[in-house]
Amino acid sequence: MRTCGATPGGPDLAGVDVASQSIIQGAVLREGVNDGVPNGAPVTNAYVRLLDSAGEFTAEVPTNAQGQFRFFAAPGAWTVVVLAAGAREEVKVQAQQGTPVDLIIEIKD
């Protein structure tokens, strides 16, 4: 469960050199409301794939215990694909250096 105090989206950026990186991060959540908290429960065993502007695979990470993921990309257009048991979601994003893209991706049961 995500608590009210949790940072929305991806993992904490403390200690990350944000200025020099083009970060795409976020959290994968079950759609809906969980324990009264919007955005549902984190999906801890999802796989998040990063595809480049041509749709070519670039990287993949599993989500962490909070359902979070992070990529260090390059500036430009990317597609984030989430795979989980019985679910697949795609989100198109624009990465830029110094300003992380922070996503909430909801998957349907």
Added chain:
Amino acid sequence: MTRKTSLVSADWVAENINNKSVAIIEVDEDTTLYDIGHIENAIRFHWRDDLQDGLIRDLISKDKFEALLSKFGISNDTTVILYGGNNNWFATYAFWYFKVYGHQDVRLLDGGRKRWELDARPLVTAVPSRTATRYVAQDRDNSIRAFRDEVIAEIGKSNIVDVRSPQEFSGELAAPAHLPQESGQIKGHIPTAKNIPWSKAANEDGTFKSDDELKALYVGAGVDLAKDTIAYCRIGERSAFSWFVLHELLEVKNVKNYDGSWTEYGSLVGVPVALGA
């Protein structure tokens, strides 16, 4: 068909979880996933802590490899099943590693941890105990391992296959996009290398594509399967994945994994480097 002897399905693993002649090993760089859950009766190898020398950059010695396998109750006649996250990168690296040390029966779980999880198959936290053995390794088989001088000498002669992402190949990125980009190496690729990212050999769920698709992939990208081939990436694990495809699935002869890969090559003084797609 080595697909039959080198690769097993999730169903096969599920049926052999309690088979005493089988050892299932989860191999990864982030082995905390093992603590969260792993296939029942699987033991854990850490790609770096268990399989790298640590003092020098090399595989662990034959003595240490024997001690490692003995400690985990693996015998020379054990069927070793490897799997992991990261689309089996580190599991295929371990597969190659077991072959370097001459293990007879080693196989890979097709799709690795990802396919297993996407199928919602069970994971457990219990750590199995296996009775220690006395494992005897063979001397290293360097016919499947390339070293830097050979790589430089083979530029323009052998197939050199760079299995990193197009961005790493062109020099745009220095590491895969899920890793920080600071790096001591220069960027680029080995001249004459063909960029055939490892990912093109895998389906989205981590399983391997069909033999026909795989053959078309490499031939279509200009790899002459009648010639010798050297595969490399950044640290030698993704190239172990492509080495597995070429050597084990397509049964191409004389394929070597250059495990020094770009972290070594990109640090060498004076060697030729190419940029761009």
